[in-house]
Amino acid sequence: xxxxxxxxxxxxxxxxxxxxxxxxxxxxxxxxxxxxxxxxxxxxxxxxxxxxxxxxxxxxxxxxxxxxxxxxxxxxxxxxxxxxxxxxxxxxxxxxxxxxxxxxxxxxxxxxxxxxxxxxxxxxxxxxxxxxxxxxxxxxxxxxxxxxxxxxxxxxxxxxxxxxxxxxxxxxxxxxxxxxxxxxxxxxxxxxxxxxxxx
Amino acid sequence: xxxxxxxxxxxxxxxxxxxxxxxxxxxxxxxxxxxxxxxxxxxxxxxxxxxxxxxxxxxxxxxxxxxxxxxxxxxxxxxxxxxxxxxxxxxxxxxxxxxxxxxxxxxxxxxxxxxxxxxxxxxxxxxxxxxxxxxxxxxxxxxxxxxxxxxxxxxxxxxxxxxxxxxxxxxxxxxxxxxxxxxxxx
Numbered sequence: 001x002x003x004x005x006x007x008x009x010x011x012x013x014x015x016x017x018x019x020x021x022x023x024x025x026x027x028x029x030x031x032x033x034x035x036x037x038x039x040x041x042x043x044x045x046x047x048x049x050x051x052x053x054x055x056x057x058x059x060x061x062x063x064x065x066x067x068x069x070x071x072x073x074x075x076x077x078x079x080x081x082x083x084x085x086x087x088x089x090x091x092x093x094x095x096x097x098x099x100x101x102x103x104x105x106x107x108x109x110x111x112x113x114x115x116x117x118x119x120x121x122x123x124x125x126x127x128x129x130x131x132x133x134x135x136x137x138x139x140x141x142x143x144x145x146x147x148x149x150x151x152x153x154x155x156x157x158x159x160x161x162x163x164x165x166x167x168x169x170x171x172x173x174x175x176x177x178x179x180x181x182x183x184x185x186x187x188x189x190x191x192x193x194x195x196x197x198x199x
Numbered sequence: 200x201x202x203x204x205x206x207x208x209x210x211x212x213x214x215x216x217x218x219x220x221x222x223x224x225x226x227x228x229x230x231x232x233x234x235x236x237x238x239x240x241x242x243x244x245x246x247x248x249x250x251x252x253x254x255x256x257x258x259x260x261x262x263x264x265x266x267x268x269x270x271x272x273x274x275x276x277x278x279x280x281x282x283x284x285x286x287x288x289x290x291x292x293x294x295x296x297x298x299x300x301x302x303x304x305x306x307x308x309x310x311x312x313x314x315x316x317x318x319x320x321x322x323x324x325x326x327x328x329x330x331x332x333x334x335x336x337x338x339x340x341x342x343x344x345x346x347x348x349x350x351x352x353x354x355x356x357x358x359x360x361x362x363x364x365x366x367x368x369x370x371x372x373x374x375x376x377x378x379x380x381x382x383x384x385x
Contacts (some may be wrong), residue, residue, distance in 0.1 A: 010254070019261055031269065
């Protein structure tokens with residue numbers, strides 16, 4: 001009897017340890033949680049693809065190495081979440097500009113086939129992206145998959161011809177490292193992180 | 200006969216794979232149980248020493264928890280290793296241990312596990328129907344809600360199946376409690 005209890009107790013410890021390992025110390029139960037944890041721990045070096053902006057210019061993602069770059073992935077025909085993400089990005093821009101924190105913000109379309117420069121510019125106009133601090137851009141189709149892969153953006157088609165995707169604000173620091181993932185409305189956390197990374 | 204049932208269930212789980220990438224309900228509530236059933240059938244009837252009963256139950260519960268993690272679901276759909284592990288480990292770490300230990304566990308322990316299972320599934324159902332964000336990056340929000348309702352259905356089903364014997368008496372329990380019969384089983 002005592003042996004049985006001891007064996008069960010050992011198994012509980014092992015099983016618990018296994019589950020703790022599988023969830024990164026009970027910190028990440030979802031793939032999104034694991035993504036955020038991995039990014040903040042590893043801060044991988046971000047790629048630098050050329051993007052076509054809503055003004056029709058071709059610019060590298062890390063155009064301004066002296067500035068923090070905030071990006072989010074969207075598609076302009078999105079009826080729901082990207083529109084609110086656009087509004088939230090605008091509010092974030094206003095907050096950062098008000099505090100005079102130099103930053104570059106890019107909404108990147110993951111649907112470059114549909115999102116023409118006109119569509120990008122319409123989306124920018126709708127949400128008040130003026131191009132100076134915040135611009136809307138699309139990658140080359142050839143770069144898209146690697147880009148989504150690197151930033152761990154999962155895009156799945158929905159039943160209405162659109163997409164669902166894990167929307168977030170992604171931070172690239174001055175060293176060009178991908179070092180933060182935030183909810184699109186976590187303004188204070190983003191401002192704090194940008195401030196910290198600006199030092 | 201048994202090998203036919205096992206083979207058929209395994210083939211069904213392979214067929215279910217067609218819809219797994221789009222439909223979490225097929226994935227979690229059809230394919231997972233089929234694979235567990237495969238393992239359960241394989242090991243049913245086998246006997247092991249009493250000392251392994253507790254650890255096997257713990258293994259099964261820990262494995263269920265692991266395979267139910269949202270990040271595990273995502274990983275199965277994006278990583279080859281996890282995809283293959285699903286077909287091997289769900290039978291081996293959930294089905295087989297349950298078959299080996301379940302009937303021989305103390306009824307109090309069994310009742311405890313059943314109550315835990317029902318309440319955990321209920322919590323999952325609530326979580327999946329009410330979460331404002333997608334819990335799995337690979338599944339649509341609507342499908343996540345459907346999975347939540349699927350959990351509720353399982354809760355109702357298990358509650359009925361597990362409660363009926365309390366009122367009408369469980370044949371297996373009565374047989375097991377008869378000394379001559381229990382000698383025969385062991």
